[in-house]
Amino acid sequence: MSLYNFINLIRYKSYLKNLIIFLPLFLNYTSWSITNFSKLVLPVIFFSFLASSIYIINDLNDLEVDKKHKSKKYRPLASGLILPKTAIFISLFLAMISLLFFFKFSDFKIFILGALYFIINFFYSIFLKKIKYLDILTVSSGFFIRVFIGSIITKLTISNFFISQIILFSLFILVCKRREYFYSYEEKIISQYSLKELNLFSKFFLIMNILNYFLYFFYGERFTYSLSLEISLFIFSGLIFRYYYINNKNKNFDPISIFIKDRYLMSFSLVYIFNFVLGFYGFY
Numbered sequence: 001m002s003l004y005n006f007i008n009l010i011r012y013k014s015y016l017k018n019l020i021i022f023l024p025l026f027l028n029y030t031s032w033s034i035t036n037f038s039k040l041v042l043p044v045i046f047f048s049f050l051a052s053s054i055y056i057i058n059d060l061n062d063l064e065v066d067k068k069h070k071s072k073k074y075r076p077l078a079s080g081l082i083l084p085k086t087a088i089f090i091s092l093f094l095a096m097i098s099l100l101f102f103f104k105f106s107d108f109k110i111f112i113l114g115a116l117y118f119i120i121n122f123f124y125s126i127f128l129k130k131i132k133y134l135d136i137l138t139v140s141s142g143f144f145i146r147v148f149i150g151s152i153i154t155k156l157t158i159s160n161f162f163i164s165q166i167i168l169f170s171l172f173i174l175v176c177k178r179r180e181y182f183y184s185y186e187e188k189i190i191s192q193y194s195l196k197e198l199n200l201f202s203k204f205f206l207i208m209n210i211l212n213y214f215l216y217f218f219y220g221e222r223f224t225y226s227l228s229l230e231i232s233l234f235i236f237s238g239l240i241f242r243y244y245y246i247n248n249k250n251k252n253f254d255p256i257s258i259f260i261k262d263r264y265l266m267s268f269s270l271v272y273i274f275n276f277v278l279g280f281y282g283f284y
Contacts, residue, residue: 008075008076017146017256025037046098049094049098120141140174144167164212177255242268
């Protein structure tokens, strides 16, 4: 087994999602410090390993289906570059070292959340993904767990508006991802959702994301009265509209790859970050 096949097996590109653990700290820049950021580095790394163990279990379960997918058929397991028994060993090893790290962590709640993530997504890989609506809600819970881990480690309280924003945004991303299934299989795969249904859901969650973000300014518990919060609404709106546009235009849609490759999405993301950096240094 080559190193190249190994890093593709663990889906290293998906590690970007685990940066969400930094989100409670990042969006509360009055608490920015090297100490707080450094507290999150190892948890992000080991949570990434834990997520990789789930990705492998999912790939093992979907082995035959992935062979019919336009891009997934080139994954190490589907293409036969890595044997299933080797993949099982790697998955167990990654899960074991990750959960052991969280068990040794100072706050036992981190271990509970890590174990909960593993259990929920294990059952998702086995059968929950086949249950309409529950499949999307199950994956969405993973984003929720990541945020809570970041909040507990940094001891930062997250508001109800922040929690609802994470849920709404993750549901929007997941609904968009489901649309890709209609176009990416060489043989017709019967979906539990209709394309019309997913189009309706994607529009609904697009609107709800922006509305929830907007309502935060009137009813949310603000950590700062800097203009960076107001400006972030317009940047976020541009980002989510761009994502929606790409999802409708691009039928072979891989969220992580598109996010990295699309210069507009990348620009919106960098400007979003830069906006909070300016707020932190008191430029407005």
